[in-house]
Amino acid sequence: MAFSSEAYVAKEPGGPITLETIQYDGVGKNELVVETVAFSMCASDLKAAQGVFHLKPPIILGHESAGIVRQAGSAVSHLRPGDQIVLSYSHCRKCRYCLQGEAPYCENITALNFSGRRSDGSVAAHDALGRPMNHSFFGQSSMGRVALVHESCAHKVECTLEELKKFAALGCGIQTGLGAILNVCKPPPLSSIAIFGAGTVGIAAALAARLTFPSRVVVIDTASNKLSMIPEGVATSTLSSAGLQEGEIADKLKAMTEGRGFDYVVDCVGLAQLVNAGHQALAPRGMVVTIGGPPETASISLAAQLLGGRTYRGSHQGDSVPSTSIPMMIDLWRKGHFPFDKLLSFYRFNELEKAILDLKAGKIFKPVFVINDN
Ligand SMILES: [Zn+2]
Ligand SMILES: [Zn+2]
Incomplete structure (x- = not known):
């Protein structure tokens, strides 16, 4: 079933990052609809917005996020609606590199993370005027209230909602x-x-x-x-x-x-x-x-x-395979050995501009945006 979401997009290289309403055509068999709890921003989001990354505008940004599964495609077997998940990059889970525990070097990494389309080439997202948007950035394009995500991005975590807001930052730069x-x-x-x-x-x-x-x-x-x-x-x-x-x-x-x-x-x-x-x-x-x-x-x-x-x-x-690195980072953090949360600064969903200014002024390490935190 089609759905819409408010999400951060870059319409043209070097232009502003703005909040737009995005129309998604529904959930594919290997996809999830994820209600975002929090997302963070990584340098690659800014590079993509500037047009100096593999995937270019018009693009729905975001590749570090955590949320709750609201809908799962027909072929998804490891997750169910209601599961709390942390997102990382997408990988095919079938090629030689995925099978030998080297998912960062997946043979299908470009198609799954940087093609701007579903892996079958179809367009899943359009702007309010019906123009196609590049989506599935790192398999997720998750800087929005709701995201359409490839199932390989999603890693189930058992934690409180407050912890999940911190774990949103684990999927790329920190790992x-x-x-x-x-x-x-x-x-x-x-x-x-x-x-x-x-x-x-x-x-x-x-x-x-x-x-x-x-x-x-x-x-x-x-x-x-x-x-x-x-x-x-x-x-x-x-x-x-x-x-x-x-x-x-x-x-x-x-x-x-x-x-x-x-x-x-x-x-x-x-x-x-x-x-x-x-x-x-x-x-x-x-x-x-x-x-x-x-x-x-x-x-x-x-x-x-x-x-x-x-x-x-x-x-x-960092050669990280998220299915093992995310639980390891969480475990290390719980034991007090990996205090990554010292690097996080929290903002409201609509405070992206403020966060980018703070980032450029060298005042913060990593901004995390919390949905529904007014
Ligand atoms: Zn692979
Ligand atoms: Zn990143």
Whole structure:
């Protein structure tokens, strides 16, 4: 049955993000209608609105959300109306990568997350004037009161409604930061870890790094106000890279390790200059991992790779498989080991503009928008 929802959309690249009424044509056999409890915003939403992401305007935004299943398609077997769920990216669950626990590298990731259509190519959403909208962003386009979601996005959670509002933020940036450390770097105790970028992803990585008994966790950013907002006890030290060239960043990082270099560098920014600096600052057998930002071309030393046994690799979603990473993050949070909620700032549904201003002013890490919280 067709339904409508008020949702945040970007109509044209670089234009404003506005609340619009969206008409959905009904629930497909592998889809869910989800009543949103809360959603958060990730850097990729803003990039998509600007027209610099895989999926472009006109687009219904949103890919970090939690809510309650209101309707399930005929082929959905693992969820029922009334279930509380946290949403993450979509994956096919059938390809080689999905079957071997590597869902971030699903062969159908583009069709399911960035085609703007259902996976069969059909259009599910139109604006009030009947124009087709790009939807199914990360399988969900969930910045609205109600969302049409691919079932593979949805992960059932047992929790209170207040907890669910926090868990809404777990589906992308936070699991990416955590996964970069726990799934990709897998640092042994007493490792030295440097993290470029003091946004949500970087601080989530730093929080996860603290779980591995590191010798040091250094967070680097050009914005000193962001560095000063890092919750206490997360980084052992910080470095402002404002005005520094890549060689200078590398020298300062090496000096922090008495010249030995870092065992792991996590690049949450995606700038070639930082990949180069991080690679130059690596200890032998060290690894640089890129988990964020636009694709650039870095130039790393092959001799340093070969003679030092160093590694550079990228990681989508920190190699996180949401069906295991979401319950793990919740469990760690409940036990007091992963206080990701320190990164959240709560807003009302209609306060997007205010939140974007706060984000751009460097006042907050991650805005979470709560529906029906007046
Ligand atoms: Zn797959
Ligand atoms: Zn994201």
